[in-house]
Amino acid sequence: METRTVVAEFIGTAMLVLFGVGSLVLAGDYINALGISLAFGFTLIAIAFAFGRISGCHINPAVTLGVLLVKRIDIRTAVQYWVAQFVGAIVGAAVLFLLANQVPRLQTADAFGSNGYGGRSPVGMGAGGAFLAEVLLTFLLVFVFLTVTHSVALVGAEPVPVGLALAAANLVGIPLTWASVNPARSFGPAIFAGGDALGQLWLFIVAPLVGGVLAAVVHRFTHLHPAGQAEREQAHPPPTTGPWGRLRGGHRPEAGDTETKGPEAA
Template structure:
């Protein structure tokens, strides 16, 4: 539920800033809208699910061996459905705005004639791979240290802002298949025919980020330290309070009997 709601909110407010307010806030404002929204929902849901809200991030976390394949599939389903629902609510709102064009637009990603600078398919693919690589690598890196508990959303939100600043003129910035899928379904036309690129390229970027992270940050030192210290299981954004033990699944002992 956290991944579903979080992704829906990211799409509604992030893509909504482009669709409803793009003419007033331009690329800089849209970029900050995405970044600020991610920071806010990360503080709201990070301790529940880690707040991936992005299939490429979940793939990177899976390859980094922090979650299992079943959890990853559940996250992907929640994220994709959340992206569609967020886009649906935004579409209903956009239809209330007179003279607002949604056909073949609606904040969808694109290349060629659908790119602000006319970048071709190859360039768009490379851009999305590189931009997603940065976002996922930063996510994996800052969430691997206990010392960053409580502040991890900030660098990830800033990274999303940065990739949007670069990517909006190129492809309207995807770096997130769930962000691309929802708007494309309601835009139709060229948005759907080009959707494949914005589903595939971010996932490749996530794979590359996970590969580099495993080279630069081997051994998962946080997990080892917590295992030695006997700490409670942690989520990617911080520690989980209460809950169940990491191995047995039994409720953690509390009170005098814990001794």
Template sequence: MQIRAVVSEFLGTLLLVFFAVGSAVLGAEYIGTLGIALAFGFTLLALAYTLGPISGCHVNPAVTLGMLCARRIDVRTAVTYWVAQFLGGIVGAALLFLLAKQVPGLKTSGAFGSNGYDDRSAVGINLGGAFLAEVVLTFLLVFVVLGVTHRVAVTGFDGLPIGIALAVIHLVGIPLTGTSVNPARSLGPALFAGGAALSQLWLFIVAPLVGGVIAALVHRVTHPAGEERVIADQASAA
């Protein structure tokens, strides 16, 4: 495994947290839910084209787990990516926290772009509903990633549907849980939000991973490995 792939996963996750979560922490009252959703989608889209050829631009432990279950990567690569992603999420949140501290009157405790349910959900969704929502939302993201990438790397127009999917996921998920679908994205902000954000963090680590596994299993049914090879051969011939 090349060190630049690991660095790419660290940097990509850092940038996703800083800019996308930053849109919620610093600009929610100005850009609203739609703006935050687009910030997540556009950030991932830009990263997919920038880092995709290097590491595949997973920047998400659930995506990496889906790739592992789909046999696109080996266990060693997956574990290394997970470490890089979680560290990237923490550093990205730390930088965002330092920036937020420079804004007079901006509250950084309690919410800080973290995820939640019950009284920490805009619509008051309960634990079971939050778990189901995160599983289904993550399923869509990982299923799209697996469906448009027949190799580990993101190439061509593969990044476009991935970015669009993440934006749509946030449009649905922000009122429910704040939208995680990414354990690394959830861990960093929760560490700085503290309190209930940390006590509820387990759900936003477990549920996305479950969604990623289910997506990989379904993908093996809808996109058999033999069929993917035929499609790739046809594309090469064209």
């Protein structure tokens, strides 16, 4: 475990909160849900290209949990990532809070880009619906991350589908709960918003983690080979003959003939 991987998760999470949540706090009235969703998606893509080869650019405790459950990292590394992500979210939110206080008549108390349900939901969605929505939206993000990546690193064009998944999750989630899908993203702004934002924070920590677990379980069924399958395939290779004893080349073997008669020998 190198120090730079923890630093990358810290900086990446701080940048996601600063620019993603910042688009909601500072420019939400001008760019609406579509613009906010694209801001989150584009920010994640840019950060992933910058830090993907260093730490994998999880910048989300739910993603780290999914990666841990599919056994790409160990528990010690996961804990270090989680600490870096939550601390990074606090620092990013603190910088955003200082910036927001420079804008006249901008309300931050019990708001500040925090997530919510009930009276704090744009459509008035209750706690049960909000929990289900966050589980499903986080499942999408984490499942896409696990599917397009094959190791810890996030390389090549892999950041693009992950960023698009985050943008799609925000497009659906902003009208419902202001779209968390990331416990760290919810934690940082809630500290500075205070009030009911802190009282409802539990849901936006637990539900995304449940979504991450669900994504890891489904990914194990759809993309990971069962234990021992590779060994069984090596021990019992596919037969060289097809139906009715014909060789793969299309010819029937002659008695006592050990040479394979393919098309080139015809």
